[in-house]
Amino acid sequence: MKKSLLIYLFIANILMTWGQNKAILKGIIQNNKGQALSGVNIYIKNKPQTGTVTDKKGYFEIKLPREKQQLVIDYLGYKPQTISADIQKDKYLIIKLTPENNQLNTLIINVKESRKKELKRLIGLSEIKLADLKNVPMLLGELDVLKAIQVLPGVKAVSEGSAGFSVHGGSQDQNLILLDGAPVYHPSHILGFFSVFTPDIIKNLKFYKSAIPSRFGNRLSSILEVNTRQGNKSSYHLGGGVGIIASQLYAEGPLQKNKSSFLLAARQSYGDLWLPLLNFDAIKDVKAGFYDLNLKLNFELSTQSDLKISAYTGRDHYIPNSNFKMNYGNTVGSIIWKRHFNRKLIGTTALIYSKYDYLIRIKDRIDHVNYDFDIGLAIESPNFKQDFKYRFNPKNTFNFGLDTYWHTIKPGKIKNSRVENHYTTYPVRQAAELDFYFQHQIQFNTKFRLTYGLRNSNFAQLGPHTFYKYNDFGETVDTLKAGQYQSVKTYHKWAPHATLHWQMNPKSAVKLSYDRTYQFLHYLINDAATTTPTDLWLPSSINLKPQISDAFSLEINHLLGRHYFLSIGGYYRKLQNITDYKIGTTLSLADNIESDLLQQKGRAYGLEFLFKKTKGQLTGSLAYTYSKSEKIHPEINEGHWYPAVVDRPIDISVLLNYKVNQRLELAAMWQYYSGRPITYPAGTYLFEDKVLFFFSHRNANRLPDYHRLDLSLSWHMKNYKIIDHQKIKKKWQSYWNISVYNAYARDNTFMIQFKYNEDTEKMNAYKVTLFKIVPAISYHFKF
Secondary structure (H helix, E strand, O other): OHHHHHHHHHHHHHHHHHHHOEEEEEEEEEEOOOOEOOOOEEEEOOEEEEEEEOOOOOEEEEEEEOOEEEEEEEOOOEOOEEEEEEOOOOEEEEEEEOEOOOOHHHHHHOHHHHHHHHHOOOOOEEEEEHHHHOOOOOHHHOOOHHHHHHHOOOEEEOOOOOOOEEEOOOOHHHEEEEEOOEEOOOOEEOOOOEEOOOHHHEEEEEEEOOOOOOOOOOOOOEEEEEEEOOOOOOOOEEEEEEOOOEEEEEEEEEEEOOOEEEEEEEEEEOHHHHHHHOOOHHHOOOEEEEEEEEEEEEEEOOOOEEEEEEEEEEEEEEEEEOOEEEEEEEEEEEEEEEEEOOOOEEEEEEEEEEEEEEEEEEEEEEOOEEEEEEEEEEEEOOEEEEEEEEEEEOOEEEEEEEEEEEEEEEEEEEEEOOOOOOEEEOOOEEEEEEEEEEEEEEEOOOOEEEEEEEEEEEEEEEOOEEEEEEOOOOOEEEEEEEOOOOEEEEEEEEEEEEEEEEEEEOOEEEEEEEEEEEEOEEEEOOOOOOOOOOOEEEEOOOOOOOEEEEEEEEEEEEEEOOOEEEEEEEEEEEEEEEEEEOOOOOOOOOOOHHHHEEEEEEEEEEEEEEEEEOOOOEEEEEEEEEEEEEEEOOOOHHHOOEEOOOOOOEEEEEEEEEEOOOOEEEEEEEEEEOOOEEOOEEEEEEEOOEEEEEEOOOOOEEOOOEEEEEEEEEEEOOOEEEEOOEEEEOOOEEEEEEEEEOOOOOOOOOEEEEEEEOOOOEEEEEEEOOOOOEEEEEEEEEO
16 A cells, blocks of 8 residues: 555656646737638647647647747648747747748648538538628629528528528527527518628628537527628728618728727618519508618737627618508627637637517597507517537537526507506516536547537526416416516426538538427417518417427538539428417417417428539539428317428529629529418308408418529629739729519519409409519629
């Protein structure tokens, strides 16, 4: 025993002495413009195995013996450097690298590595940069990030021109849309035709339709992260654009050079000019418009930490006539502090706020008396997040943290101006959520990588309020009274995730994933194929169980040569507790609204195909999806499976871009999809001298199939001048865009209206078409 103890003390003494003979060398590596370089290799000249790489901020940290060292700094596309450092104590260095003129040989050597990086963009995550969107023809010439993702396989627009979208057979509320980390509850303007995101300030989109990381929760189908640019830290710039429906302007520059920056953007529409273009008499005289304001501040607090502050507000006005006015909009913001504790551990702390509200003012005349009514609703969610990323070694990375929400939902308050202090106030609904998550990514070898995780969600419905429990017939069976912040109903749920990557060879990869997701907020709309500002959210409660999705997906990806990409995949989803209305009920603000709701089972499955050409004068993609989305409930359609409103079996998107020269680019997009399900009246009957419709099975009919062709032309103004036989880039950069929506003027059916003709005593159907052919022109600039 004593002998073992002596041996242990001897070894410990050696280890302590060895540790004291080490010093820490850390610092940051930048290019000649002061921008951080990630992935730079740093190693000892005679011991290549002793080294490290820089992180995304260009930061590195390495423990070395206390002696003179020859360090090599090597990075693709830059001249390698060898520096001498006498490391007698901890040191901090700032190292700048110079670009290498001739990169051809290095590029050839790294072709296989670049192919591997390309194949990392597998099922579930698609990163889209702003430059990839600019040649996509858009409605009325307005670049829209939400419509851009609708050309991806497995993603469908809920209706023509709408910013709302369905992913893998889910409804539009099942998509979590984040702006710089903050949820956006109503991400569209004016009848859902445009998104709230100002295109010129978007840095990229990150879109997960499966293999959803454990750090995300509270939505069933997908995650869309919209990230704005940070603003230039070295110089000031101004840019913007003028189109037929809106104009935008942004400014960016340093607050403290190379240390902090700002980005300020504004967008204003003039909807009254373009609404007459719609082929819909009901809204031709409507007055409508919107504005957006964005602010982004970035501070580099040190080489190890930075702070980002982001804020957005935007509002719409909608006035169909002199007796009705609506004003609605979002306010969101985030404060995100990111800290690199060391080369292994990164922490991110976020304070987030999100609110959506609307106010409706109605003038009416009842019994020869004029009345003014104000109706207001709101949902707001403060949120705190703490995330950690720990890179244990190159093969093992851990992510863990917590996520908290406080939901306040104000379902309505009605004010009558004719009666003093007359208010009809519907109770505020409150809920709290606390989630914990853990995720581990392990690289077994060069071929296999496994990512698995678990999210624990705790959701509580809170007082003060009197709560009613209903049976299947909508009858009250129990009454519960709760005080301030008292829990009425609590749900504890576990959501596992697992994804397996198999890199078969440098050109081919397979990805298999399983996701269980929960959604505790229920979105109530009369027609899931439209996006309206009066939609209502409700929290899970004693009557409404959380919605559940179990999703399986498989995708095979293959690189065909250097410029072609092929992806084939499939998915299956099992859904539970999907919220819908009972037969014969409509959207209402009543306190007993939950008695009019039912929860269904659902299923969705499909096959996806994507072919892309990524480089060359002609680029483009072909996306094809075959899918089904169905629901079932004993009270509907005699208990048989029936199609969900987002069920469109065939969906095809073809996108082509042709670069004629450095200044002229052409683009074309053709889309085809099956008509969406709809419920037609089966006949009429007389009730109190009124002719009313009666309906048969829900969603038993379909609109006609849809297809259209969009075209665009981008003409870039001459952006350089010749001085001493050299091309010098001009400060002012600009281009014109001309687009044509629905180029062959297809009469696509948006909806069917039914009217009873008293003269013929017959019911007539009328097809409503929104858009015929719509040309647009816009001008964009920056300097």
